[in-house]
Amino acid sequence: MSVSTAQRWAGRYRELGTAGMADRSSRPLACPRRTPTRTERRIIKVRLARRWGPARIAYLLGLVPSTVHRVLTRYGLARLRHVDRATGQPVRRYERATPGELVHVDIKKLGNIPDGGGHKIHGRQAGQRNSSAHRDPARRRKVGGRPNLGYSYLHNAVDDHSRLAYSEILPDETKETAVAFWQRAQTFFHASGITVERVLTDNGSCYRSLLWRDTLADAGITHKRTRPYRPQTNGKVERFNRTLLDEWAYARPYRTETERREAFPRWLHTYNHHRGHTALKGQPPASRVPNLSGQYS
Numbered sequence: 001m002s003v004s005t006a007q008r009w010a011g012r013y014r015e016l017g018t019a020g021m022a023d024r025s026s027r028p029l030a031c032p033r034r035t036p037t038r039t040e041r042r043i044i045k046v047r048l049a050r051r052w053g054p055a056r057i058a059y060l061l062g063l064v065p066s067t068v069h070r071v072l073t074r075y076g077l078a079r080l081r082h083v084d085r086a087t088g089q090p091v092r093r094y095e096r097a098t099p100g101e102l103v104h105v106d107i108k109k110l111g112n113i114p115d116g117g118g119h120k121i122h123g124r125q126a127g128q129r130n131s132s133a134h135r136d137p138a139r140r141r142k143v144g145g146r147p148n149l150g151y152s153y154l155h156n157a158v159d160d161h162s163r164l165a166y167s168e169i170l171p172d173e174t175k176e177t178a179v180a181f182w183q184r185a186q187t188f189f190h191a192s193g194i195t196v197e198r199v200l201t202d203n204g205s206c207y208r209s210l211l212w213r214d215t216l217a218d219a220g221i222t223h224k225r226t227r228p229y230r231p232q233t234n235g236k237v238e239r240f241n242r243t244l245l246d247e248w249a250y251a252r253p254y255r256t257e258t259e260r261r262e263a264f265p266r267w268l269h270t271y272n273h274h275r276g277h278t279a280l281k282g283q284p285p286a287s288r289v290p291n292l293s294g295q296y297s
Helices: 003-021 037-050 054-061 065-074 124-133 175-191 210-218 231-249 257-262 264-273
Strands: 103-111 151-159 165-170 198-201 222-225
Touching: 037 054, 037 065, 054 065, 103 175, 103 231, 151 175, 151 231, 165 175, 165 264, 175 210, 198 231, 210 222, 231 264, 257 264
Parallel strands: 103 198, 198 222
Antiparallel strands: 103 151, 151 165
């Protein structure tokens, strides 16, 4: 150690004896350059009123982002991802106790890829040319002469407890298509040893239909819908949609829609059986469904 450190410890021992050898706080007695209380209050006020991050608050108040972050940390304000943007209150997270107690259902709409690849591979000019050459002739051009290639509709069902997912790429989102999808999804969950008790959807027209209501009622399943404009309530399947886009739909540059669809079943199998899920402590969804892993209990 340095001479000054040895001298300091020796001085403490001479003055206080053994008690002087205890560790002391390194916090300074005075902090003349600490952010003024008035500035701290302004930072907190902006955070609560507008729910901005440190960078935007810093630009508004003429401060350094690290200073704003330090103030927010000092007062224990939640991270923005833990805050409901609509109300400013901490997000209430929940998880059902058993598989099948609640299944989240939703539809994700994706634009089809033209043969040869779209603008993500070739740029706008070449991508537009491929789109024009391979557009769906049964669909009209809708916006400013742009080609309409049609859409794929991913119907998704995610178990709340295990995060086990069943998904299909279908041509539309009509009530007949949605009901047929759910019947296949229910068969999948049943084969996995899961008895579905309740289904949660948004307020899409197919989920408000009498056909959907009667199908679930005949199977003894309770149907719940989210409040309008509150997708957070159906957050588990919404998060699955985002994962699906990041890790499959836009994970690499596909050259045809067929190529992308052929990669989907393998990705879905990986998601259910091999991909670690952060909410499951790094384990895949199959680890919470004994029948899938062959471990009956």
